[in-house]
Amino acid sequence: MNEPQPPTTATELPDGAVRLLDADGTLQEDTRFTPYLADLDEAALQQMYRLMATERRVDSEGTSLQRQGQLALWVPAIGQEGAQAGALSALxxxxxxxxxYREHLFALGRGVTPGQLFELFRGAAHAGWTAEDHRLQPYTLVLAAQTLHATGYAWGIQRDQAGWDADRLKREGQIALACFGDGASSEGDVxxxxxxxxxxxxxxxFFCQNNQWAISVPASTQTRVPLAQRAAGYGFEGVTVDGNDPLAMYAVTAWAAEQARTGAGPVLxxxxxxxxxAHTTADDPTKYRTRDEEAAxxxxxxxxxxxxxxxxxxxxxxxxxxxxxxxxxxGERLAAQSREAVLAMTGDAIAPLEAVFDTVYAEPHPxxxxxxxxxxxxxxxxxxxAEATDAADATDEGSRA
Structure with missing residues (x-):
């Protein structure tokens, strides 16, 4: 078997990957996907940028709060804002x-407040929001399990919409977006x-954010071919996109959603x-990543x-x-609100840990x-x-007396 050749630069895209916006901000034409940008008016473009910028500021605040002992953990998503903003805007x-556990822009863009987002990472709640209110499921910490949940939900959508005509599907039909990373792509659930x-x-x-590193394992170890090529083995189409190009992400996701929505089947x-x-605030990327790669x-x-x-x-x-x-x-206002919300999560504002067991299932479970x-x-x-320590301390006090 031929060994894969390393990319000439850290940011080189796989062959056939879609890029519409160059690094200098110049828009390129793509006959297949550029037409989908027609729905992006000035307000939509501004909102896309606003989501990216405010998420990045809240994200950096999350790291600061964790370093100060206010959060048990934080999972940074900085650098992935373009992928998430483009995809969300197309839905x-x-x-x-x-x-x-890294889709912070999706959460904020669907109306979850920074305080609600941080409840999970403070350990104050299973999830800080009600899924039905935002069409956003709680974060999934079990690697790749959410792909099963999304697929099962999509099956329910299909059964509910059985008999709908193509025009109604295109206008009203729902889809499920299954988010996962390059590391999770090696899980059986996917x-x-x-x-x-x-x-x-x-x-x-299926929306894979290939951020190049599954904690400390590079994507080149995870797969010998672009992950999107795996879709062909299952019988549906896969597309690799420049995830740092929010316009390409919008166009490709809009196309993929249209395919899924109108009965043409799943897309990767x-x-x-x-x-x-870092992968999380418990990680040190300097142990496995170079400064040159980060600079590129x-x-x-x-x-x-x-x-x-x-x-x-x-x-x-x-x-x-x-x-x-x-x-x-x-962004500064949201960061301040985030801090205020987290610092207020004390005393009666947090349910006792034992209450966690009472909300796993609707009915008692042995x-x-x-x-x-x-x-x-x-x-x-x-x-x-603690009682033994107190008793020992009292004995020690008495012997000294």
Whole structure:
């Protein structure tokens, strides 16, 4: 078997990957996907940039809060804003999103507040929002499990919409978006989901954010071919996109959603992007990543590319500087609100940990009851240890007296 050749640069795209917006903000023509940009008016473009910028500011605040001991963990998504903003903007409000634990822009864009987002990472709740209110499922920490959930939900959508005509499907039909990363692509859940989705021609788009690193394992170890090529083995189409090009992400996701929505079957969209920060705040990327690689990706930053495009085309409005200043100010306000919300998560504002067991299922479950009893016993052990320490201290005090 021929060994794959390494890319000539860190940011080189696989052959056939879709890119519409160059690093300097120049828009290129693509006969297949450019027509989908027709629906992006000035307001939509501005909102796309606003989401990217405010998510990045809230994201950096999350890292700061974790470093200060206010969050148990944070999962940075900086660098992946273009992939998420483009994909989200292409969906209908009625479409369902099944995230991993890094889809912060999806959450904020669907109306989840920064405070609600941080509840999970503070350990204050299973999830800070009600899925039905936002068409966004809670974050999934079990790697790749959300692809099964999305596929199952898509099966339900298909059964509900059985008998709809093509025009109504295109106008009203729902899809499910299954988010996962390049690391999760090696999990059996992804394989099983794609087999099932292909077998039943389900309205699901598999959205892989290939950020080049599955914690410390490079994507080149995860797969010998672009991940999007795997779709052919299941019988549906896969497309690799420049994930740092929000316009290409919008166009390809709009096309993929249309395919799934109108009964043409599932699609795999691979966003070729880069995780700028650590995998989580428990990770140190300097142990496995080079400064040169990070510098190369900084040159194709999605926010910088979209800003150049907005300025060059006049889509930032009559006073571009005022628009970007307003976006920056909004990010600072959201960051401040995030901090206030997290610092307020104390005392009665947080449910006791034991309550977690009461909200796993709607009805009592014997296994959960067993785990709850074990948790009580475990906590009681700390009380015994504290009492033993107090007794030892008292004995020591008495001997010194």
């Amino acid at each position: 209908h409000d009625s479409d369902w999103i099944f995230p991993t 394989h099983e989901s794609m087999v099932f989705a292909a077998s039943f021609n389900l309205p699901v788009v 969209v691979e966003a070729h992007t880069f995780r700028v920060g 990706w900084a040159g194709v930053d999605p926010m910088a590319r979209l800003e150049k495009y907005l300025r060059a085309t006049g889509a930032a409005g009559a006073d571009p500087d005022a628009f970007f200043a307003d976006v920056a100010a909004e 296994l959960v009851a067993e785990e709850k009893a074990w948790h009580r016993q475990w906590q009681a052990g700390f009380a015994d240890a």
